[in-house]
Amino acid sequence: MSIIVEKTSARTRQSIRWRKKLRDDLRGYLVISPWLIGFVLFTAGPMIASAYLSFTKYDVFSPPRWAGLANFARMVDDRLFYVALRNTAEYAVMAVPIQLISALFFAVLLNQKVRGIGIFRTLFYLPSVTPGVANAALWMFLLNPQFGVVNALLKAAGLPTSRFLTSIDTVRPTMAMLSLWYIGTNMVVFLAALQGVPDELYEAAEMDGATSVRKFVHITLPMISPSILFNFIIGLIGSFQVFGFVYIATEGGPANASLMYVLYIYRHAFENFRMGYASALAWVLFVIVLVFTMIQFSLSKRWVYYEGGTEAS
Amino acid sequence: MRPSGTKAKLRHAVRLFRAYTLLIAGAIFLLFPLVWLVSSALKPDGMEFVYPPKLVPDPIMWENFPRAFSAQPLLQFARNSAIIAVFTTIGSVISSSLVGYGFARLRFRGRDFLFNVLVATMILPEIVTLIPTFLLFRAIGWNNTFLPLIVPFFFGGGPFKVFLMRQFFLTLPVELEDAARIDGAGTLTIWLRIMAPLALPAEAAVAIFSFIGAWNEFLRPLVYLAAKDLWTFAVGLKFFIHEFYANWNLIMAAALVMMLPVAILFLIAQRYFVQGVAATGLSGR
Numbered sequence: 320m321s322i323i324v325e326k327t328s329a330r331t332r333q334s335i336r337w338r339k340k341l342r343d344d345l346r347g348y349l350v351i352s353p354w355l356i357g358f359v360l361f362t363a364g365p366m367i368a369s370a371y372l373s374f375t376k377y378d379v380f381s382p383p384r385w386a387g388l389a390n391f392a393r394m395v396d397d398r399l400f401y402v403a404l405r406n407t408a409e410y411a412v413m414a415v416p417i418q419l420i421s422a423l424f425f426a427v428l429l430n431q432k433v434r435g436i437g438i439f440r441t442l443f444y445l446p447s448v449t450p451g452v453a454n455a456a457l458w459m460f461l462l463n464p465q466f467g468v469v470n471a472l473l474k475a476a477g478l479p480t481s482r483f484l485t486s487i488d489t490v491r492p493t494m495a496m497l498s499l500w501y502i503g504t505n506m507v508v509f510l511a512a513l514q515g516v517p518d519e520l521y522e523a524a525e526m527d528g529a530t531s532v533r534k535f536v537h538i539t540l541p542m543i544s545p546s547i548l549f550n551f552i553i554g555l556i557g558s559f560q561v562f563g564f565v566y567i568a569t570e571g572g573p574a575n576a577s578l579m580y581v582l583y584i585y586r587h588a589f590e591n592f593r594m595g596y597a598s599a600l601a602w603v604l605f606v607i608v609l610v611f612t613m614i615q616f617s618l619s620k621r622w623v624y625y626e627g628g629t630e631a632s
Numbered sequence: 633m634r635p636s637g638t639k640a641k642l643r644h645a646v647r648l649f650r651a652y653t654l655l656i657a658g659a660i661f662l663l664f665p666l667v668w669l670v671s672s673a674l675k676p677d678g679m680e681f682v683y684p685p686k687l688v689p690d691p692i693m694w695e696n697f698p699r700a701f702s703a704q705p706l707l708q709f710a711r712n713s714a715i716i717a718v719f720t721t722i723g724s725v726i727s728s729s730l731v732g733y734g735f736a737r738l739r740f741r742g743r744d745f746l747f748n749v750l751v752a753t754m755i756l757p758e759i760v761t762l763i764p765t766f767l768l769f770r771a772i773g774w775n776n777t778f779l780p781l782i783v784p785f786f787f788g789g790g791p792f793k794v795f796l797m798r799q800f801f802l803t804l805p806v807e808l809e810d811a812a813r814i815d816g817a818g819t820l821t822i823w824l825r826i827m828a829p830l831a832l833p834a835e836a837a838v839a840i841f842s843f844i845g846a847w848n849e850f851l852r853p854l855v856y857l858a859a860k861d862l863w864t865f866a867v868g869l870k871f872f873i874h875e876f877y878a879n880w881n882l883i884m885a886a887a888l889v890m891m892l893p894v895a896i897l898f899l900i901a902q903r904y905f906v907q908g909v910a911a912t913g914l915s916g917r
Contacts, residue, residue, distance in 0.1 A: 357787020
């Protein structure tokens with residue numbers, strides 16, 4: 320008799336616990352449902368659709384036709400595909416280091432404990448929040464090869480002038496240089512990391528007679544390495560997706576020298592309505608970004624230092 | 633042990649001098665383009681490219697602004713951008729706060745997995761989903777409306793914003809919630825009445841990101857809005873540049889007008905903005 324009672328009560332307890340768990344699950348999913356629904360509708364669903372479209376020919380006006388691997392085969396022979404890929408890679412290789420080094424330099428400047436530093440922080444960040452289209456117009460004007468103020472200043476200083484955005488050799492380096500003005504996010508991330516380095520480490524190093532350079536290399540850089548990784552990945556992803564500037568200021572020119580990858584996809588998708596080929600190109604971009612991010616994460620285990628010795632996700 | 637007296641004072645003065653010199657040089661370098669933008673927007677026709685360059689326009693042409701506004705319906709473009717930005721902001725703040733709260737505070741099976749999925753979507757290039765999303769919105773007849781630019785932001789507002797909100801909720805004490813739960817308050821009530829008000833600094837950061845992001849956005853409005861009376865400022869400005877290619881003073885005036893709202897918003901609320909960016913960036917820890 321007593322055994323049976325014990326058994327049933329154990330079962331009820333279990334079922335109560337199970338029901339409570341279910342209720343917790345329901346509540347949790349209800350609260351995150353806006354994101355979950357959005358994820359299905361605007362991320363996962365479109366990704367599947369995009370993967371499907373990449374195997375079709377689709378001009379929007381008639382239904383998609385299955386094309387097998389034709390889009391990918393076409394890519395192999397598409398000269399402009401390689402041009403766009405190379406331009407984008409070359410831009411990223413120049414722009415990311417420029418962003419990281421200059422952002423770190425400005426962050427170190429802004430980390431000095433002097434009066435009025437808040438004003439400088441605001442001023443340094445300001446150019447980064449301004450709209451890309453307005454900036455594209457501004458740089459076209461400033462960098463005008465014949466009459467622009469930048470060349471006028473270079474001439475006045477006795478320095479060589481440049482064709483900037485109007486020559487096939489200088490357009491990509493010029494664009495990479497312009498990223499100097501849009502490093503606000505990287506700068507603030509570095510600044511927060513710099514402020515998180517404990518003073519005791521520097522004090523201990525000073526006791527041992529370390530110079531500023533040694534302190535920077537052996538304390539600052541390892542301590543802020545997670546933020547370097549973060550800025551690197553964000554910078555790389557951003558560089559691979561440059562669009563507005565080249566669409567407005569250079570239209571991919573001169574002679575396709577600034578034909579960037581997303582601009583190339585845009586032209587196929589929204590100017591020529593080749594949705595199938597554009598989707599295939601987009602998936603290639605996604606795979607490239609994914610592979611680079613994964614390589615970077617696995618390499619980072621060797622050079623990124625996480626406090627407490629454990630890696631947080 | 634510190635060296636005292638004049639030597640230390642001198643060293644301090646040298647350090648200060650060096651700090652301010654570098655800071656001022658940095659500020660001049662970074663702000664020069666914007667200064668030149670303002671100066672050129674106020675120059676008379678044909679004086680934009682005079683050599684040697686002149687910083688202060690003579691005479692100052694305030695008329696350039698009304699001229700730019702009457703040359704193209706910039707006011708209409710600004711109104712369109714403002715409508716999209718306001719609704720984007722409302723949707724992002726409400727939904728990212730709720731979802732961020734869920735990920736930070738509620739316990740349910742699959743939570744950590746889903747959160748990792750959310751973080752992973754940060755690296756997804758926008759163009760991959762843009763093509764099918766465009767086709768979807770076109771199929772339901774939302775082309776040439778603001779809806780494709782607004783509605784998606786009511787679904788979490790994007791991974792960065794949810795992430796930011798979650799990080800903030802994680803720092804709040806649990807005691808308040810527990811007390812409310814004992815009093816019989818439901819989850820949504822706790823979020824709305826207790827947690828959401830406590831998270832105002834993070835919500836302010838999300839609001840600023842959302843507004844500035846929507847105001848500056850170029851690719852999606854370009855894709856979705858073909859009818860000119862629906863164009864945002866960004867799309868309209870692109871057209872403006874094309875139309876008035878030689879009139880750089882008018883182009884600069886229009887560009888300046890487009891920059892002003894975000895610049896002012898940033899200057900007013902930069903504290904929240906900067907804290908928000910810093911919080912997202914410290915994610916690695």
